[in-house]
Amino acid sequence: MENQKPQPPHVVFLPFPALGHIKPMLKLAELLSHAGLQVTFINTQHIHHLLLPSIDTDALYRRFPNFNFLSIPDGLPPHHPRTFLNIFPSISSATVTALCHMLVSDLSCTTTTCIIADGIMSSSVVTAGEEFGIPVLAFRTFSACCTWANFHLSKLIEEGEVPLQDMDKLVTCIPGLENVLRCRDLPGICRVERAEDPILEFFINEAKAMLRASALILNTFDELEAPIISKLSSLFPKIYTIGPLHALSNVRINVNDDPSPLASSSTSILWKEDKDCITWLHSQPSKSVVFASLGSIASLTQEQILEFWHGLVDSGKSFLLVIRPDLIIGEDSSGNSAQLLTDLQERTKGKGMIVSWAPQEQVLSHPAVGGFLTHGGWNSILESTHAGVPMICWPVISDQQVNSRFVSEVWRVGLDMKDRCERGVVEKMVRDLMEVKRDEIMKVMDGVAEQARKSVEEGGSSYRNLELLIQEIRSMTTLI
Structure with missing residues (x-):
C-alpha cells in the first residue's frame, strides 16, 4: 500500500447548456486532462445526446484516458422546445439536486478535488460545493467587461437605468465604464419591461453567488482587458485569465503533442460543418x-x-x-x-x-x-x-x-x-x-492579434496563468 500511486486531482466541470458556454469549458477540460488531471465533464442529458455524435469518443479517451462524460437532468421534459431563456428557471433547481446525488453516487468512488462551474450556475453549484466541502471555481464564459457590468445590475436598477428608456444615454454608475457604455450597450438582459423581471433577477442572484467561489476563471487575456480585470480582482481572491482558450489548446496540445486535430473539435459541437x-x-x-x-x-x-x-x-x-x-x-x-x-x-x-x-x-x-x-x-x-x-x-x-x-x-x-x-x-x-476604414482598423487589429498570440505562447500571460491554475488545483489535494 505504501507504494500505491497517488490519484491525480479530480476536477468536475459543469457548463451551462449552450454551445458558447460548452466550447471554452470543454477546451479547458481537455487542457487539464492533458496536464494529467482527472476530469469529469457533466452536461445536461439533452446536450449530452446532441454532443456525443459530434465527438470521436474513442479517440478522445485514447488521448485523454482520465477524461469522462456524465449527464444530469435539466428539469425539462424530453421534447420541450428548449431556448436560451426558458432553460434558466429549471436548470438551477434541477442542478443542485442532481449534482448532490452524483457526488454521493456516480462520483463516490473518487475524491472530487474541485468543481469548475459555469458562472451563471453558481448559486446551485456553490451551494452543493459548500454542502460537501468541495471548492468551486467559477468559469465566466463572458468577457471581463460584461462580467463586470453584470455585477452592477442591481445598481443599474437603483439608478433608474433599467428598464431602459433613453437608449443613447451614457451610463455613469459602473466604475471604469462611465464614458463607455450607453444604455443600448448594457447586457441584453437589461432589455426588460420591468425591473422585477425573473431572468434579470436570476442573473443578479448568480452574480452574488459567484462571489462565494474560491476563484474566477476568464477566457480572456490580460493585455486586452487589463483595466476591467483589475476591477474584478477587488471581488475575487484569485483570477485566472487563460484565453483565447482555443489558441492555448492548439499551442499546448496540438502543436507540442500531436499535430492531428483534437478528438473533440469544438467548432463542430452540435452542428455538422460544411467544409x-x-x-x-x-x-x-x-x-x-x-x-x-x-x-x-x-x-x-x-x-x-x-x-x-x-x-x-x-x-x-x-x-x-x-x-x-x-x-x-x-x-x-x-x-x-x-x-x-x-x-x-x-x-x-x-x-x-x-x-x-x-x-x-x-x-x-x-x-x-x-x-x-x-x-x-x-x-x-x-x-x-x-x-x-x-x-x-x-x-x-x-x-x-x-x-x-x-x-x-x-x-x-x-x-x-x-x-x-x-x-x-x-x-x-x-x-x-x-x-x-480598413487601414485605420488594421493598424490596431494587427497589434491586438499579436498580443493575443503571444499570450498563449510559452511564457505568455495566459500560458502562465494556466500553469498557476493547474498548480492551484494540485495544491487542493493536500487539503483533502
Whole structure:
C-alpha cells in the first residue's frame, strides 16, 4: 500500500447548456486532462445526446484516458422546445439536486478535488460545493467587461437605468465604464419591461453567488482587458485569465503533442460543418471575403435575412454566409423559409457561398477572409481577434451588446451595427470595414492579434496563468 500511486486531482466541470458556454469549458477540460488531471465533464442529458455524435469518443479517451462524460437532468421534459431563456428557471433547481446525488453516487468512488462551474450556475453549484466541502471555481464564459457590468445590475436598477428608456444615454454608475457604455450597450438582459423581471433577477442572484467561489476563471487575456480585470480582482481572491482558450489548446496540445486535430473539435459541437467552403475560399483572393455568421442561438425573420443578404451583395464583396437550419423564424411552420434559402443559394452563385454551418476557426484563419460579420459572441470575438480579422458586430442577446461596444469604441478592432438591420447599413458597414476604414482598423487589429498570440505562447500571460491554475488545483489535494 505504501507504494500505491497517488490519484491525480479530480476536477468536475459543469457548463451551462449552450454551445458558447460548452466550447471554452470543454477546451479547458481537455487542457487539464492533458496536464494529467482527472476530469469529469457533466452536461445536461439533452446536450449530452446532441454532443456525443459530434465527438470521436474513442479517440478522445485514447488521448485523454482520465477524461469522462456524465449527464444530469435539466428539469425539462424530453421534447420541450428548449431556448436560451426558458432553460434558466429549471436548470438551477434541477442542478443542485442532481449534482448532490452524483457526488454521493456516480462520483463516490473518487475524491472530487474541485468543481469548475459555469458562472451563471453558481448559486446551485456553490451551494452543493459548500454542502460537501468541495471548492468551486467559477468559469465566466463572458468577457471581463460584461462580467463586470453584470455585477452592477442591481445598481443599474437603483439608478433608474433599467428598464431602459433613453437608449443613447451614457451610463455613469459602473466604475471604469462611465464614458463607455450607453444604455443600448448594457447586457441584453437589461432589455426588460420591468425591473422585477425573473431572468434579470436570476442573473443578479448568480452574480452574488459567484462571489462565494474560491476563484474566477476568464477566457480572456490580460493585455486586452487589463483595466476591467483589475476591477474584478477587488471581488475575487484569485483570477485566472487563460484565453483565447482555443489558441492555448492548439499551442499546448496540438502543436507540442500531436499535430492531428483534437478528438473533440469544438467548432463542430452540435452542428455538422460544411467544409466545402474551405475549398471555395482557396479560390478567392487574399483578404477579399466577408465571413458572415450570427452564432448558434440567434433567430432572424425572413425580412432580416434578406436585408443582410442584399447588403452583402450590394457591397460588391464576396461573402461566405452561414444560415443555420433553424436560423429563420417560422421555418417549421411554413415552407416559405426553405424556399427562401433555396432561392438565396441560387442567387448567391458568383457572388459568394451559403452554408448551414462552417468550421469557424479554420475560416477566420484563412488568408482569403478579410472581415467578419458576427453576432459578437465572446468565442467569436476571441477567435477573430486571434486571427487578426476585423469585425462588424450585430449583437442579439446577453453579453453581445457589451462586447460590440468594446470592439468598436475601446479596442477599435471593428464596427458596431447594434440595433440596425437595413441593407443600406449593412452595405456601408461592409465597405467601411473592407475599404474606407480598413487601414485605420488594421493598424490596431494587427497589434491586438499579436498580443493575443503571444499570450498563449510559452511564457505568455495566459500560458502562465494556466500553469498557476493547474498548480492551484494540485495544491487542493493536500487539503483533502
